[in-house]
Amino acid sequence: MAMFSQNPVLNGPNYSFAEVPKDAVDGLREHRFNPYTDNGGSTLAIAGADFTIMAGDTRLTSGYSINTRYSPKVFKIGGSNSSQDDANILLSVVGFAADGEALKERLDAICKMYRYRHGKPMSVNACAKRLSTIMYQKRFFPYYVYAILGGIDEEGKGAVYSYDPVGSYEREQCRAGGAAGSLIMPFLDNQVNFKNQYVPGSGTGHDLQERERVPLPREEVEVLVKDAFDSAVERHIEVGDALQVVIITKDGIEEKVLPLKKD
């Protein structure tokens, strides 16, 4: 019976708050605050023989709005000072920007404490494992980000580690993440890992021989990255404005910002 029907005992609020019905009238109540949002953007990382290249567009969106045209997503991690000019690790984050920022700062603080305690920078594979742990610790309230970690491993080879939001990770030759990740990744499969490329004249069907995989030279990879993003910008509204490209080699880190279409 409804409250307005002068029958207060059966339904609706009563004289005392203690007598208020304990259950919601129609089952579940909506939990209205949503702590996440998607800020769009895309990232990409490719490991070469002696370098790693990481790139991300700089657009930051909310829905159909562009919040800013310049918000970099690739960060230098683990330098001895705030300018990060001697950093040895790169981290890219895409997804929910506030979580990305928090994750970056946390990993950087950990790397800085490591350097302070041990007097040397953290290795990339140690940092990769640590990042996984950090993300998994928030398994039930995750950092809503797709992270990619890059650097030079202890053998001097380029290293790329990719993550899901709860910390599952693996080392890969290349990875595209974020809004246009699914647009870029197949392109990378074909161009970096030579998927579906076969030796001409090697036969048909099962006789086909796969093209041998070799690490690509740096100049080629840089062109690949720019092409990947130019294509993504055409097809995805959340990608554009500018492309931040960061290259790490044994000699340090180089960074450049290239224009992308702003539409």
Add this chain to the structure above:
Amino acid sequence: MFRNNYDNDSVTFSPQGRIFQVEYAAEAVKQGSVVVGLVSKTHAVLVAIKRNAEELSSYQKKLFAVDEHVGLAIAGLTSDARVLSNFMKQQCLSQRLTYDRAMPLETLVSLIGDKAQLNTQHYGKRPYGVGLLVAGVDETGPHLFEFQPSGMTQEMLACAIGARSQMARTYLEKNLDKFAACGREELILHGLRALKETLVQERFLTVENTSVGVVGLKEPGKKGLEFFKVHDGAEVKDWINSLTNDTEVAEEPTEEPAAEGSAAEGSDSMQVDP
């Protein structure tokens, strides 16, 4: 036999108004090898004598980089200093995380001052047995602070603490007027000369036993920083050489018998920084 009844803890005043445990802690500072700090308008410099417990052992670390803009020099118990250094590192990191800025020196030093003071007012606690010189550059320029186990902190233009540091202080007082206008190299040399004053006869500054820490502004009046860096070994060679060359302070027979300096020479069960 006379026995002091008022030094069993750090919470009891003697009838003369003294707290002996705190005073004893200050003595521990004098056991440590000497460290000198000084500031100019653009730089803050720390120099230190490192000791090795024996011929075969390594030299004890005297200078610590806390953050890119702060470093410290220690005299006294190394392990206590490490606790303070770690604490300061954490505070500097969290200041950067919450405010995106370098920790102001005055704030940092008052934090350890408060921390040390607590130990002098709680039963069962022990004062830190270490004195610090904290050098750094913040928004308001280069600074040098002295810290004592009592929790006392004060800003200094130049300072020396540790064994036979009086000799260094005399040098600093005599040359105080020159420091403000000094360039980086000059300031370091002044620091080393002050350090040299404290040496007993037949002992010299060498690349093995000398540490130099420098932090400063890249250009006067600009924001760019030369980050705090500790120079050891070969990196201090040139400075030591130019010191032996300079005739200005070469011959001033100020040596006195190694009264307190030798007291801390051997290794003790309580590790005073050797």
Add this chain to the structure above:
Amino acid sequence: MDHRPQAWGRPRDDVYGAYDASYMQTNGPNQHTQSPVVTGTSVVAIKFKDGVVMAADNLASYGSLARFTDVKRIRTFADTSIVGFGGDVSDMQYLDRHLTELSIDEAYQQTAHTLNARSLHKYLSKLLYHRRSKFDPLWNHLLVAGLDEEGKPFLAAADLLGTTFSSPSLATGFGSMLAQPIMRRYVPDEESVANLTRDKAVEVVRECMKVLFYRDARSLDSYSLAVVTKDGIELSENEKLEKQSWAFADRIKGYGTQTV
């Protein structure tokens, strides 16, 4: 009339069905702000060569009701920075008290150190992110303006989720759709900031406030305007929109009983 206070101001059950009173229970989980109540609308701001101009109207709405018409939504901090608040007004007032406390602490602690706009923005964004992570958000979208450590103009935003971003011009709420495109014509990138004069920046911001008043139903023609430069802050809290032109309204057809 129903004499029980719990029933006052509720929709009629016979019309709208039984009222869901479960939110009144005292033994359930803590009830955090799940939606804003009294709200302020857009804040707009633009950088120019020597500083930043910011504006926000003086209205606090209760839903579609223009409830309070003299609410100042721009505050100063330590005479060097300004903060503009969009969103819930009670949360704004909480932040206002919090910032006052912070500035007093800061002024008391050190000599000659003050938090600059960058530090203030970082701090506020950390606070907002922390609260969203507790599922107890401060329902605001903030713009922070001032000068950075190098004395260059600084402008950045932080929202209730802790998301932060910076741009030569920024606007919250409705302004991000109506005002931002206007401002971007003048400062499309950081380089163009150096070419914008103070007078032009103020003019652009006033123009934006006018456009917002025309099209944002939750806005007001009285507003606050602040200019922050190295010489300090000029905050005027009783600006009025001038030279309004409603001629365009005549051309709007198709609403209500009107026939096209």
